[in-house]
Amino acid sequence: MTCENNEDGGINVGYKKVCIMGLGYIGLPTAAVLAKQGHDVIGVDVRSHVVETINRGEIHIHEPGLGELVNEVVKAGKLKASLQPEEADIFFICVPTPINEDKSPDLSYVRTASQAIRPYVRKGCLIILESTSPPKTTADVVVSHAVNEEWQVGEDIFVSHCPERVLPGKILREVVENDRIIGGVTPRCTDLTAAFYEGFVTGAVYRTTAITAEMTKLVENAYRDVNIAFANELSMLAAGFGADAHEVIKLANRHPRVDILTPGPGVGGHCISVDPWFLVHASPKDTPLIHCARMVNDSKPEFVVDQVLAYASQLDYPKVGCLGLTYKADVDDLRESPSYCIVRALIEADVAEVVACDPYVKPAEVPGVTLVGLSEATHDCDIVVLLTDHEIFRNLPVAMLLGKKVVDTRGIWRDQMAGAAAPIDRYAARAA
Numbered sequence: 001m002t003c004e005n006n007e008d009g010g011i012n013v014g015y016k017k018v019c020i021m022g023l024g025y026i027g028l029p030t031a032a033v034l035a036k037q038g039h040d041v042i043g044v045d046v047r048s049h050v051v052e053t054i055n056r057g058e059i060h061i062h063e064p065g066l067g068e069l070v071n072e073v074v075k076a077g078k079l080k081a082s083l084q085p086e087e088a089d090i091f092f093i094c095v096p097t098p099i100n101e102d103k104s105p106d107l108s109y110v111r112t113a114s115q116a117i118r119p120y121v122r123k124g125c126l127i128i129l130e131s132t133s134p135p136k137t138t139a140d141v142v143v144s145h146a147v148n149e150e151w152q153v154g155e156d157i158f159v160s161h162c163p164e165r166v167l168p169g170k171i172l173r174e175v176v177e178n179d180r181i182i183g184g185v186t187p188r189c190t191d192l193t194a195a196f197y198e199g200f201v202t203g204a205v206y207r208t209t210a211i212t213a214e215m216t217k218l219v220e221n222a223y224r225d226v227n228i229a230f231a232n233e234l235s236m237l238a239a240g241f242g243a244d245a246h247e248v249i250k251l252a253n254r255h256p257r258v259d260i261l262t263p264g265p266g267v268g269g270h271c272i273s274v275d276p277w278f279l280v281h282a283s284p285k286d287t288p289l290i291h292c293a294r295m296v297n298d299s300k301p302e303f304v305v306d307q308v309l310a311y312a313s314q315l316d317y318p319k320v321g322c323l324g325l326t327y328k329a330d331v332d333d334l335r336e337s338p339s340y341c342i343v344r345a346l347i348e349a350d351v352a353e354v355v356a357c358d359p360y361v362k363p364a365e366v367p368g369v370t371l372v373g374l375s376e377a378t379h380d381c382d383i384v385v386l387l388t389d390h391e392i393f394r395n396l397p398v399a400m401l402l403g404k405k406v407v408d409t410r411g412i413w414r415d416q417m418a419g420a421a422a423p424i425d426r427y428a429a430r431a432a
């Protein structure tokens with residue numbers, strides 16, 4: 001098998017057949033980049049429309065530059081999508097790792113994908129778990145479900161974790177340029193995996209153990225969550241005092257050793273709002289701060305809803321325009337989105353006509369939500385709620401908001417509003 005050491009002790013990382021399980025935001029860009037590098041890539045997904053779309057040379061997600069690259073490598077015969085895995089030299093697992101209702105990790109996708117590749121895994125293969133996973137998942141779940149139990153890991157078969165850290169919107173660049181943490185189940189697994197990544201990554205490749213790699217990714221996202229929670233807690237605290245949290249944070253950040261993040265409507269997406277729970281679930285007594293940060297961030301959407309309802313109660317069945325549904329700016333991802341959650345809660349409250357505007361979202365993706373254009377969501381509304389800071393909303397002239405009640409959860413219009421000629425009723429006081 002080509003992954004084995006060369007005679008001179010180096011590792012042969014020449015072009016190989018790669019099988020990627022899961023063709024979403026992580027798997028598809030990885031598949032396309034590896035195919036462009038010359039590997040023969042088979043991409044596997046359980047959703048037939050995903051497989052069909054990719055085999056037509058199209059994509060099912062929004063990511064700049066990805067459509068063109070997928071089209072190129074599919075037409076060149078280097079990337080093929082399928083519902084079934086095939087024999088390959090290297091297997092990537094890039095399937096979802098969500099949480100259950102009770103916040104425990106749902107590893108069923110990793111388990112199923114590992115079981116699915118097992119008949120196709122041969123001695124000498126490399127298996128790489130890229131899905132963000134709780135500590136021990138690589139050794140316990142992937143090895144036990146994907147590997148023949150008679151084989152010795154690190155001798156007959158090589159298994160590692162390499163967590164992804166890409167930023168949606170910049171995935172193609174970051175898949176190549178980001179530093180990578182490679183954690184093998186054994187040192188030899190680590191070395192072989194690192195050698196493979198060094199073949200296509202321009203960032204630094206750091207070698208460690210599987211457990212450390214798993215923990216590192218979770219710690220990165222828990223760190224982000226805790227810091228965002230601090231900003232979000234401040235935003236609620238400041239509102240109670242009638243102060244502008246964004247102004248408080250801007251001024252506090254003038255201190256040379258203070259760097260508070262910007263508050264928002266909550267924390268969403270498949271990563272930061274989910275991954276810290278893996279740590280909390282694994283060791284509840286050692287994670288009071290991480291747990292508390294999750295609770296603070298999860299409470300923020302309700303706070304925003306209360307702000308809007310307080311305004312609505314001053315008017316007779318007003319029209320509320322909500323700007324943004326996705327979890328972050330300029331992406332089409334609705335997973336765990338606080339913006340979408342806020343819009344649904346406002347609709348459920350039934351004290352206002354609620355419309356939403358999001359250029360990245362199609363009506364079928366948000367049943368029950370009335371999607372309108374930007375003009376109707378601003379000009380025609382009594383209350384305007386900025387939820388996701390898409391570029392199109394950042395560039396909105398605040399003159400369009402004159403006379404409106406505005407809840408700007410991300411503070412993107414505050415400087416413009418401060419200079420507005422006519423008053424805009426900007427929410428400051430804590431909702432009743």
Ligand SMILES: NC(=O)c1ccc[n+]([C@@H]2O[C@H](COP(=O)([O-])OP(=O)(O)OC[C@H]3O[C@@H](n4cnc5c(N)ncnc54)[C@H](O)[C@@H]3O)[C@@H](O)[C@H]2O)c1
Pocket residue numbers: 021022023024025026027044045046047050094095096097109112113116130131132133163164165166167168270271
């Ligand atoms: N999206 C990000 O920005 C990001 C960043 C870093 C890490 N991650 C992690 O990467 C992993 C994948 O995330 P994603 O955003 O690509 O998810 P995704 O939902 O976009 O894609 C996952 C794909 O896997 C498919 N799938 C599910 N079960 C399968 C199976 N048994 N076999 C084959 N395909 C299967 C799904 O149909 C889906 O298309 C997660 O663990 C996530 O936490 C994501």
